[in-house]
Amino acid sequence: MAALTRPWKDWIQRYTSDAGYWYVPKGKSIGDIPTIQKQLALLERFEGRNWRETQKAYLASLAAANLSKATTKDEDEQGIPMSRMLAQVFSTLGIAWIDEKEAVTLTPAGERFVQADDPGEIVAVQSRRYQIANPMAGGKATQQIEVHPIAFLLETKTLTPVEYILFCAKAKSFGDIEDTVESIGEWRKLGPRRQESIIAALEAVKIGKPGTATRRSSIYNTIRLDTSYALAFWTASRLIEQVQKDGKTLLRVPRNKLPEANALIRREQKDGQFIAFQSKKDWMAFYGDPAKPPNKATALSYYSDTAQLDMVRQVLDEMGGYSEEEKRRYLSMIVNEQTVEDILERNMGLIEPGMTLVKRQLETEVGRIDLFARDKNGVFTVIELKKGRTDDDVFGQLSRYLGWCKKTKARTENVRGIIIAKQIGKKLWAAADGHTTPVELMEYDLKMSLEKARRAELLV
Numbered sequence: 214m215a216a217l218t219r220p221w222k223d224w225i226q227r228y229t230s231d232a233g234y235w236y237v238p239k240g241k242s243i244g245d246i247p248t249i250q251k252q253l254a255l256l257e258r259f260e261g262r263n264w265r266e267t268q269k270a271y272l273a274s275l276a277a278a279n280l281s282k283a284t285t286k287d288e289d290e291q292g293i294p295m296s297r298m299l300a301q302v303f304s305t306l307g308i309a310w311i312d313e314k315e316a317v318t319l320t321p322a323g324e325r326f327v328q329a330d331d332p333g334e335i336v337a338v339q340s341r342r343y344q345i346a347n348p349m350a351g352g353k354a355t356q357q358i359e360v361h362p363i364a365f366l367l368e369t370k371t372l373t374p375v376e377y378i379l380f381c382a383k384a385k386s387f388g389d390i391e392d393t394v395e396s397i398g399e400w401r402k403l404g405p406r407r408q409e410s411i412i413a414a415l416e417a418v419k420i421g422k423p424g425t426a427t428r429r430s431s432i433y434n435t436i437r438l439d440t441s442y443a444l445a446f447w448t449a450s451r452l453i454e455q456v457q458k459d460g461k462t463l464l465r466v467p468r469n470k471l472p473e474a475n476a477l478i479r480r481e482q483k484d485g486q487f488i489a490f491q492s493k494k495d496w497m498a499f500y501g502d503p504a505k506p507p508n509k510a511t512a513l514s515y516y517s518d519t520a521q522l523d524m525v526r527q528v529l530d531e532m533g534g535y536s537e538e539e540k541r542r543y544l545s546m547i548v549n550e551q552t553v554e555d556i557l558e559r560n561m562g563l564i565e566p567g568m569t570l571v572k573r574q575l576e577t578e579v580g581r582i583d584l585f586a587r588d589k590n591g592v593f594t595v596i597e598l599k600k601g602r603t604d605d606d607v608f609g610q611l612s613r614y615l616g617w618c619k620k621t622k623a624r625t626e627n628v629r630g631i632i633i634a635k636q637i638g639k640k641l642w643a644a645a646d647g648h649t650t651p652v653e654l655m656e657y658d659l660k661m662s663l664e665k666a667r668r669a670e671l672l673v
Contacts, residue, residue, distance in 0.1 A: 364478055593628045
């Protein structure tokens with residue numbers, strides 16, 4: 214075994230002391246996308262029903278359609294293995310998931326996937342939008358990683374699966390790209406014996422309890438075992454391919470995809486933004502909607518909606534172009550509308566007599582509804598505060614919420630929407646006038662007056 218230099222010994226120590234890596238949840242292979250499309254189409258029939266109670270019926274429908282030969286036995290009462298694997302694939306692709314109430318839920322991406330002539334293109338979009346970390350995948354160590362893998366991998370130009378395991382899969386952010394490319398270059402200068410010595414040293418650093426038999430014997434081996442599924446997901450982006458060259462497997466950008474790949478890299482460099490989602494439902498509301506790009510505007514909207522003022526300030530700083538006064542006004546506006554929401558939560562009659570609150574900050578598969586209510590006639594009412602979003606954004610969000618409400622809450626009933634803002638502009642009036650569902654617009658005004666206290670004569 215070849216001797217290792219001090220820099221590589223230090224590198225091995227850093228690699229093995231950090232358990233975080235680009236974890237991609239494992240499930241059934243995503244290689245056969247047309248079959249997955251048919252499997253999801255059958256799952257759509259069970260949407261809204263309890264997952265545990267419908268797994269056997271779902272697998273039976275797959276068997277009847279010759280889409281699975283899996284057994285419906287459930288001896289451990291922990292869910293049928295094949296159905297669990299499919300559920301994992303669907304959530305990893307952002308096309309469906311089992312929500313916190315065990316309900317089967319298709320996302321907007323899933324609805325498009327089922328109807329698509331080319332379902333692979335939907336998967337490609339999802340792969341490019343995926344981020345590590347997210348609330349659906351990985352433990353505490355993985356949650357330290359803030360990266361969009363596809364944009365990162367495109368910057369490396371070409372690499373082998375081993376180089377992916379050693380360098381890319383341990384990167385913490387897009388800012389690590391220069392160090393990663395430099396490390397790959399140094400690795401390639403080494404001869405085969407030294408490369409083998411480094412891998413042997415990595416595998417010698419064991420994880421887990423001593424004496425416990427496990428395939429995940431080291432952090433290197435743990436990443437290696439996850440790599441085949443991860444690479445299948447990254448190549449599904451259609452911007453990365455695996456090819457054989459001189460007896461080696463290489464990951465590279467297809468020549469005809471270079472312009473598209475370079476455009477994605479430029480967008481990531483200029484406007485890419487990791488978003489720290491607070492819950493699985495928040496993550497799926499973003500990831501399940503292909504119309505939401507992983508950029509600063511989307512992050513700003515999410516942090517504003519959830520009143521995370523420190524994160525709003527951070528994104529405004531990163532966006533640039535805002536004066537301190539403009540940032541102060543933006544943050545003040547969020548605080549004011551949060552105050553309005555606080556007041557309305559306790560006084561729904563201020564909106565209109567007979568309005569009752571169902572839930573504040575209701576998490577849905579398409580985002581968080583500020584105030585979900587019923588009016589005096591029992592009609593479901595979606596109430597949104599503008600919270601610094603553009604007219605188009607707030608109206609688009611309201612439209613998604615109304616669609617969700619019609620689909621899940623009021624299949625045979627009417628629904629209505631209300632937008633509340635400091636000032637209603639022409640765009641919102643035009644949008645409301647043209648919407649098929651009733652949408653009302655309201656303006657608020659917060660006023661407070663102060664007077665000097667007057668000393669009253671004290672009674673003796």
